[in-house]
Amino acid sequence: MxxxxxxxxxxxxxxxxxxxxxxxxxxxxxxxxxxxxxxxxxxxxxxxxxxxxxxxxxxxxxxxxxxxxxxxxxxxxxxxxxxxxxxxxxxxxxxxxxxxxxxxxxxxxxxxxxxxxxxxxxxxxxxxxxxxxxxxxxxxxxxxxxxxxxxxxxxxxxxxxxxxxxxxxxxxxxxxxxxxxxxxxxxxxxxxxxxxxxxxxxxTLSTVLERVVGGVVDITDADVIVAGGAGCEGDVTPLVELAEALGGEVAATRAAVEEGWVEPARQVGQTGKTVRPHLYIAAGISGAVQHLEGMNGSDVVVAVNTDPNAPIFEHADYGIVGDLHEVLPALTAMVREKREVAA
Amino acid sequence: MNDGWNIVVCVKQVPDADDVTIDPDTGTLNRSDAPAVLNKPDHNAVESALALRDAVGGTVTAITMGPPPASAVLQAAVAAGADGGVLLTDRAFGGSDTWPTSLALARAAEELDADVVICGEESTDSSTGQVPPGIAAHNGWAQLTYTESLDPRPDEGVLVGTRDVEGGYERVAAALPVVVAMVFGANDPRPAGLHRKIFAETEFEPVQWTAADLDIEDRVGLANSPTKVGGMDTASPVERERTRVDSVEALYDHLAEVL
Structure with a gap:
């Protein structure tokens, strides 16, 4: 030694x-x-x-x-x-x-x-x-x-x-x-x-007793991501519905994952995944540096937050001050409506 | 094994990450007055160590490497319930990357006759997660990284850990001695008891070991660190439109352009 x-x-x-x-x-x-x-x-x-x-x-x-x-x-x-x-x-x-x-x-x-x-x-x-x-x-x-x-x-x-x-x-x-x-x-x-x-x-020094894997999403391939943070306050339905309407995936901050609102495989940021989608919608996300690190490579970033001074607005292309529980459903309805008109 | 396990918990003093912010215009860092605190993931390591002692008996010894003020994190571990603390402190440790750092911690764990070494997932200031497997590798011990929960089996002399792996989890039985890295947020750390806190602040004195005490004075520090920082660049801030819209309709119109 x-x-x-x-x-x-x-x-x-x-x-x-x-x-x-x-x-x-x-x-x-x-x-x-x-x-x-x-x-x-x-x-x-x-x-x-x-x-x-x-x-x-x-x-x-x-x-x-x-x-x-x-x-x-x-x-x-x-x-x-x-x-x-x-x-x-x-x-x-x-x-x-x-x-x-x-x-x-x-x-x-x-x-x-x-x-x-x-x-x-x-x-x-x-x-x-x-x-x-x-x-x-x-x-x-x-x-x-x-x-x-x-x-x-x-x-x-x-x-x-x-x-x-x-x-x-x-x-x-x-x-x-x-x-x-x-x-x-x-x-x-x-x-x-x-x-x-x-x-x-x-x-060998160890034995694998059991391995349970499978059925876990990979958000790193998604073109559109709708991500939620603390502002979800336990209700991620608006994220899920908008993601579905846009053909994208739901993601989350560490805070939302730790609350158990979203599964860990969907966490974006320093201790989660790095994503670079075409469109990243950050809903109820304040914009902590640890989160920004995982999504800063996105082509277009949209921020939805009730706090007009949230740092996320400085890192977004388009921002709207408002409650995600109102903004996202309205946006979802519009996406669906235009799609029906187009079809 | 009747006397329980010698449990060693590794802790680190780091600048408080919550006080570090970025200026969006310049991309520079505002960390001027960030106070030094116990690395957040290490709170989960300390809790796991205490819970393990509750289950199998034995002792919990906290160790850290750093200059004398770093003993504050040993004090925090003792306040939470650790039995004692060891400070690895020596100018010779200066400039150590993860290779010599894990060597020093590995040698200290050996000196303490550790059965289980518990670490946090990674440090918030360096974020490598390389030290726990490094300790295991230096000593030729088993390792359980990204562990969510522990299930000790003292009769068999093994520690079973549930590990977070891509797409799910696995349960792994590791022979002792074993080095564990707990997932950040794996448990709810117990608050420090008042009497323990007073003891930690007034009576507790860490044991101090130098590199020579561990017989590694020629193997640590900058000279024995394979990695060198070759340069530091300010990350160029990503240019964003920063357009505020005041209606969902206006937002939709912008989205329609990009989709």
């Missing part, structure tokens, strides 16, 4: 951009493909290979899809010990791979699973890890510039990792475009390499 930080490493020994393909039950998390597309750009800039890391049980199809989506190679660690995800076997496998193959950059989705994994694996590698990035670039020297909002979104901090490798970053979902896989990836299977599994079940 008391050894110094380990031998000085030669950063020149480390090459390539890796993307951790997070998957659950054989299905890739959307952020995985977003990162693969971004990783392709970075690898092209540094002149290195893009490598997909696929870990799970019966997930060869994801390794092939990663190649179809632009990875030069995929490393596949396929074993029952990796399903479902657990930090310690995933961490041990990753440590072994990093030691043997020395990646320069590793990108991981900023999901709960991704952050659980990244925090674990960065330690044995003595890697530099930047959390929750929203911008990625490489400088002239090929050094990763990982940028993230800080101070509640008022500033962007750019983090570098000059003397340690790999350079790791968790990246927020919904920030980059995933793109589409190439149609005929005939050589996909050839670009997939199965690696030795270094973990045994008897060495």
């Amino acid at each position: 008391s050894a110094a930080s380990g031998p000085e490493i030669d950063v020149a020994d480390y090459r390539d951009v890796w993307v951790f393909v997070e998957q659950h039950d054989g299905e890739a998390a959307p952020v995985s493909w977003e990162l693969l597309a971004k990783g392709r750009e970075l690898a092209d800039e540094t002149g290195e290979s893009l490598v997909a890391l696929v870990v799970g049980d019966g997930v060869a199809h994801l390794a092939e899809e990663a190649v179809a989506r632009g990875a030069d190679r995929a490393l596949l660690a396929d074993d029952p010990v990796f399903e479902p995800y657990r930090a310690d076997p995933y961490g041990e496998q990753f440590r072994a791979l990093v030691e043997a193959r020395k990646p320069s950059i590793v990108l991981i989705g900023g999901t709960h699973t991704g952050r659980d994994f990244a925090g674990r694996v960065a330690v044995p590698a003595h890697a530099g890890l930047t959390a929750d990035c929203t911008e990625l670039a490489v400088d002239e020297a090929g050094l990763l510039l990982a940028s993230r909002p800080t101070f509640g979104g008022s500033a962007m901090a750019t983090i570098k990792c000059p003397a340690h490798r790999p350079q790791m970053a968790t990246v927020r979902a919904g920030v980059f475009d995933a793109g589409e896989p190439a149609e005929a990836a005939e050589n996909a299977a050839e670009a997939v390499e199965s690696v030795d599994v270094v973990v045994a079940e008897e060495d």
Whole structure:
């Protein structure tokens, strides 16, 4: 334990951009493909290979899809010990791979699973890890510039990792475009390499007793979002009806989620999702910086609030002072009416 | 296991996020007088630690890393019911990123012979959430991040945690020792009792450990932090129309243009 930080490493020994393909039950998390597309750009800039890391049980199809989506190679660690995800076997496998193959950059989705994994694996590698990035670039020297909002979104901090490798970053979902896989990836299977599994079940530290998932919405894909905050006062029906009329999704602030009015998967903001819809209607939302951070990329923002001095009006294109329980139903009626006229 | 569990709760002093606002015109930060407080998610960690002690017996020890004034957050934990507090304080810790920070906390947890280490989800000033898995990784212990509730099973020597995962939840049984990060808002922290509060403010003195006490003086601080802040830019404020309308009809007309 008391050894110094380990031998000085030669950063020149480390090459390539890796993307951790997070998957659950054989299905890739959307952020995985977003990162693969971004990783392709970075690898092209540094002149290195893009490598997909696929870990799970019966997930060869994801390794092939990663190649179809632009990875030069995929490393596949396929074993029952990796399903479902657990930090310690995933961490041990990753440590072994990093030691043997020395990646320069590793990108991981900023999901709960991704952050659980990244925090674990960065330690044995003595890697530099930047959390929750929203911008990625490489400088002239090929050094990763990982940028993230800080101070509640008022500033962007750019983090570098000059003397340690790999350079790791968790990246927020919904920030980059995933793109589409190439149609005929005939050589996909050839670009997939199965690696030795270094973990045994008897060495694991935890057991997943039960996993209950499914049926949860993904608001990050919605074109229109109707979001509510404390001003909903327990009644979100106006949000639901307007969202339905506009073909959008309902979202909420942390306050509304904590009150139990809206499910956690619909939370927007620093500790929730980042969304960039075409239209974002903020109803009964004061406009705390933590919330703004999750929706500031929206094309058009509409604010509805009873308080004419609510900060949200400063961050909106169109604002109306009024009670959402009156404004939204009136708006919903108009949307429905015009649609009927059009039909 | 008859004596209960050694429960360690990690707490952090941060600037009060509620006092930090943004100027919409310049995008700059107004945080001038933000007072230092206990990181909000850590209140849930302290509550979980106390509830765990209620269930299995043992002790709760709060630890923090920082300059001497940071002991105020240990005082807050003791006021809430923690049995004691340890302040990791040393100039050598200065400039530590999450790698050495989690090392220091991991070594302290080892010194305290911890069975369970409980942390908040993340800090409101750095928001990385990397320290809890970092502590677990340094010590080779199990980890339960994004935990909503805990179900201790002392007879089996395991702690079962219900974790918030994408699209649902999972229940995971972890062998001791284990590092837990509680979801922010997972529980209702109990108020500090009056007598405990008086004790915390008048009699409580934290134990102080230096980097040398933990035998990590060559492994912490700026020099052992892989990440460096390469630059700080003011986020360019998003340009908005900021048009006020006074009727739903007018609002609808604007929406009709964009939809």
